[in-house]
Amino acid sequence: MSGSTKCDRYAISRPVEGSAGQTGSWRVFRPVVEREKCISCGLCSLYCPEAVIDSELSIDLVFCKGCGICANECPKNAIAMVREEK
Ligand code: SF4
Ligand code: SF4
Incomplete structure (x- = not known):
């Protein structure tokens, strides 16, 4: 495939900040970082x-968006996913 690189096959997305817009009030869980457990690997950000x-x-x-991918990775x-209080 012309113009493609090896990196094109990686599944890690690289969207711009807030590509789906501001979240509003529908989020059910929010991520909370427990800093005492963190080793600063950066995977959550990646x-x-x-x-x-x-x-x-x-x-x-x-x-x-409260997707929980950061917590999962x-x-x-x-990273704890904590239920939003409405
Ligand atoms: S994924 Fe994020 S929160 Fe978890 S250890 Fe790495 S930098 Fe810390
Ligand atoms: S990966 Fe974590 S910080 Fe990023 S949108 Fe999902 S829950 Fe929010």
Whole structure:
């Protein structure tokens, strides 16, 4: 395939921040980082489809969709998905 690179086959998405827009009030769970467990590997930030986890592990909840991918990928179980209070 012309113009493609090996990286094109990787499943890791690279969307821009907030590609699906602001989340609004429908999110059911929000991620909470338990910093004492964190080893700063960066996997949560790498896999977040909304790219809303920064290098300080601050999560922009305006755009976070609560998908739980960050929590699922964390090797130290350092991210808890906590139910939103309505
Ligand atoms: S719950 Fe989903 S959208 Fe929110 S920070 Fe984690 S991976 Fe990103
Ligand atoms: S994936 Fe888990 S251990 Fe790695 S930086 Fe994120 S919270 Fe920390």
